Amino acid sequence: MSRTVLVLGGYGSAGARIAELLVRETEARVLIGGRQGSRAKLVADRLKRQYGEDRIAGVLVDAADPRLLRKALEPVDLLVVASSTTPLTAAVAEAAVQARVDWFDIQSSTRKLTTLRGVRDAIERNGCCFITDGGLHPGMPGALVRFAAGFIDRPQRVRVAMLFNLDWGALDLPPETTAEFVDELREARMEVYERGEWVKRRSWTTQPIDFGRPFGKRSTVPLWLDEIGSLPTLYPSLQDLSVWVAGFNWFVDYVVLGVGLPGLRLFGDRAGPTVAWLFQWGLRQFSRPPWGSIMLVEAQGWKKGRLVEFRGVVSHRDGYDLTAIPAVAALLQYLDGSIRKPGLWQQALVVEPRRFMADLERLGATVTYDLDVQTGKPVHRAPEAGPEARRPE
Numbered sequence: 001m002s003r004t005v006l007v008l009g010g011y012g013s014a015g016a017r018i019a020e021l022l023v024r025e026t027e028a029r030v031l032i033g034g035r036q037g038s039r040a041k042l043v044a045d046r047l048k049r050q051y052g053e054d055r056i057a058g059v060l061v062d063a064a065d066p067r068l069l070r071k072a073l074e075p076v077d078l079l080v081v082a083s084s085t086t087p088l089t090a091a092v093a094e095a096a097v098q099a100r101v102d103w104f105d106i107q108s109s110t111r112k113l114t115t116l117r118g119v120r121d122a123i124e125r126n127g128c129c130f131i132t133d134g135g136l137h138p139g140m141p142g143a144l145v146r147f148a149a150g151f152i153d154r155p156q157r158v159r160v161a162m163l164f165n166l167d168w169g170a171l172d173l174p175p176e177t178t179a180e181f182v183d184e185l186r187e188a189r190m191e192v193y194e195r196g197e198w199v200k201r202r203s204w205t206t207q208p209i210d211f212g213r214p215f216g217k218r219s220t221v222p223l224w225l226d227e228i229g230s231l232p233t234l235y236p237s238l239q240d241l242s243v244w245v246a247g248f249n250w251f252v253d254y255v256v257l258g259v260g261l262p263g264l265r266l267f268g269d270r271a272g273p274t275v276a277w278l279f280q281w282g283l284r285q286f287s288r289p290p291w292g293s294i295m296l297v298e299a300q301g302w303k304k305g306r307l308v309e310f311r312g313v314v315s316h317r318d319g320y321d322l323t324a325i326p327a328v329a330a331l332l333q334y335l336d337g338s339i340r341k342p343g344l345w346q347q348a349l350v351v352e353p354r355r356f357m358a359d360l361e362r363l364g365a366t367v368t369y370d371l372d373v374q375t376g377k378p379v380h381r382a383p384e385a386g387p388e389a390r391r392p393e
């Protein structure tokens, strides 16, 4: 049965790519939603022309306007929240539950998770399937850990590392979106799982990690993610588990994050707009090519009495494509019913990891492993698995 999907923020950087992949990869009717009806229609018309399909339309919808939201949800089976509307999560989630519409979001926010967990009973009562923390980050680190652990009987040590180097100057970054980035950084917790327990790391804890060509060795800091928190329970043999993220550029890392974030803690929300403006300015002024996003997983553990290792790398030259690709890889599993069930789930923990990884590659990400994932045997390949490996001619 063909389903109707409304992509809220469907002409934004992430939303437009998700909408396009949904049109390309599924039979779903796709509605592009946002506060500018004309922009929504423009994107819908472009997709109609490009794919010769009539199942696409633009709709005017403001997440802050309950009447417009209710109306927009009437024909919808699934709401994909790709908008910078994290502060409106409670109202949007309530509208979706009331309309018995399923949910998939890509926002990164502890407050959003807390809000959604607060309405978990209503989600279940109304038989809705809510999948949260979709996309790349959050969304992929936990899935990568589950995928890697699948090749090892008793995983002991797993490390995920990520690097995002986007051409920020070419992106439209409205204030709401920048404010969400800053909120995300403000909420960041530096915790790693070491020798069987979660420990806080100081803000100056760094670790050099080799991301392969063209990025090479980069300094990274630890980052706790909700989707990682439950993994030691899932894999009791785990001793060490950590996620590491590379910095943006010297100005953003040392000036904005080094001085601005402590300032936010000191002066509260009053300093928010200044830090958000500086953050955006610093990203645009000081970020340099090569562009690309990369996430890698390294796992170690026991298999049939031997210590084995696994390394996998996922990358793309376009960081927003690499947000849309995992989101749609998860949505493919949702849309064919294989992971659709009433309740609140996180993408990283609900997807079937092998199909998810295969779909990442099929949808356009560069994916390399040092094991043949069919046979479990080592593969000998050059280590450079970075986005340059797929640079167009």
Ligand SMILES: NC(=O)c1ccc[n+]([C@@H]2O[C@H](COP(=O)([O-])OP(=O)(O)OC[C@H]3O[C@@H](n4cnc5c(N)ncnc54)[C@H](OP(=O)(O)O)[C@@H]3O)[C@@H](O)[C@H]2O)c1
Pocket: 008, 009, 010, 011, 012, 013, 014, 015, 033, 034, 035, 036, 061, 062, 063, 064, 082, 083, 084, 085, 086, 106, 107, 108, 133, 134, 135, 136, 137, 138, 139, 172, 173, 174, 176, 177, 180, 181, 323
């Ligand atoms: N998980 C991941 O890997 C990942 C990666 C990147 C981004 N994200 C998250 O995805 C979200 C979007 O990011 P982005 O970079 O794509 O932002 P963006 O390019 O600024 O797009 C934001 C979209 O949201 C729409 N929007 C904003 N307020 C709205 C409202 N009240 N009602 C309806 N639509 C509204 C905007 O359109 P109008 O302003 O015209 O309404 C626009 O289409 C953010 O929450 C970001 O943190 C997640």
